[in-house]
Amino acid sequence: MELFAIALMNVEESYVRSLSAQVKQALQHLHIAQNGLTATYTWSETRAFIYVEAEAGSVIHDPHIHEVQVRACLAEVLASHIVADKESNILRNLITKDFKYEKQSDIESIEGYCKQSLTQESELEGLPLMNSSPSRLRRMGLLKEQINALLEENPQISLDGFLKFRIQEYREELREIAEYAIDEFMMDRQYQEFISLLQYFVYIQEAKIPAAHLIHKGGHEFVILNDRMELIDANEFDASFRMEMLEKDINFEDMIVSTLITVSPANIYIHTRDPELTIIKTIGQIFEDRTSVCSYCRTCDLYLGDAKKQDQLSP
Template sequence: MELFAIVVMKVDELYVRSLSAQIERELQLLHNVESGWTIGYEWTETHAYIRLEANLTELEAPIIRNQVMPCLAGCLADHIIADKESSILRSLLIKEFKYEAQEDLEAIEGYCKQSLYTESGMEDVPVLSNSFGLQRRKQILVEQLMSAFEETSRLSLDGFLHFRLQDYADELREVAEYAIDEYMMDRQYQEFISLLQYFVYIQEAKIPVVHLIHKGGHEFVILNDRLELIDANEFDATFKLEVLEKDINFEDMIVSTLITVSPANIYIHTRDPDMTVIKTIRQIFEDRTTVCSYCRTCDIYLGEPKKQDQLSP
């Protein structure tokens, strides 16, 4: 007796064998299924059929179906997420958001992956939203697959992917919109950084040395080579005003002051060299910067370093 059949467009035999084996592994984990069942597949000129068959009595049929159908839906949901999600997402980016350049697509897909697979063990990825969660997407697919199996025991996988994924596609669309926003902000930020790098490059140094003292958090002090406070008002402030008009998410005042005074060398004294604004300053001023976390000036303004600071390179 045929319980279910998965119909796919004629594709590589290895693909069909792999999907069949995946379904078989999941079914072997079922409990309280005594009747023998088998999985096989066959080909026509246009399609492949993955068949699930079992020797059932009339009384056994509902019990087996109630166990097998959720298992099969879960297995196919995993398959769609693992093997089809990337192509579905790329199709959304091309057809709905009109991105075609390979560079743009790859960059946006990178942001998408940070959202989509946070729950899969990726490191250094912020938790963004439960609505983007892997389990939520799987549950949406399982519900849609269960609904499809209620209507027919022969599921066209290609037809399902084309016509039955509205809720799932909405989830991916939300992820894509978030990723595009992040991509655009990052691109604008990098363009602005490049502008600042160019301005620093063409500008002559006005003073030999600046000591940037990072006291912690968002507290900074800017000193000259005599360790005296620098008054940026003594310098040309034209570019400073232009910088402050930009809507950039880092410490505008510090960056614009450093550009205004245009030092030949910047010594950054900090216990937190990975802070975003410090990375930004190093990116803008490049080889003009030196980061220090353990020197006489650090001792004077930052106090004694913690043990881990002394040991860090």
């Protein structure tokens, strides 16, 4: 006896066979006595059907018994399938059609940011729809609820029709994720373009002093010394570039970078216990082979303390 049917359009037989097997396996895990449930399929090049059936004589043969469990099981399988196999295509369509991105490298970069958001289990600022539960579970919950309601109305579901007309709330969540990813992509692009501009400016600028020592005392506390280990006063140098740069809305300690560019040292020695800090990496990007990072020299011990003693005091 046929209980439910899934209609599929223009798909390969291997795809139908795989989805049918997933449905069948899920049905076998239902805790129903004398479980006579099975899944079969028919396929042609233009249309295919997956049938959820109850064998004659099984308890489920009564259509009113355990129908809720079977429907919920099918909704679970289809929701999981959509998130795993269809979601990336839905996102790509949003990126290319709704947001009009055409360049393949841009699309792939935005998809990368989307993937980070889709797997993010903590709250993300600007994505309220993702805050109440882990992202994947929430999206699956939205789909399961919609599929279950649709199967309650009609035991036959068209997967293509469902994806086209019945997933507005789910699609809106993906759209917000795509918007967030595009914002991140644009910010990163602007940042990289600005870094490239600074690299060029450093490249064409002659060195004004032989060396500068950037002392990172911790957190956001920095000191810049010259080669004689004296404090550098950037006001003694041409400040035109520094003042222009301070007008930029750049998300890093631009005062440090602008000072270093203004005094233009031939070599920059960075003394820090935290070489992975964003500003340290940014300076390395801008000044490239002019920089060297140190954490255990005499200057480090003088300004940052004895690293070995600090390690011994650490819990």
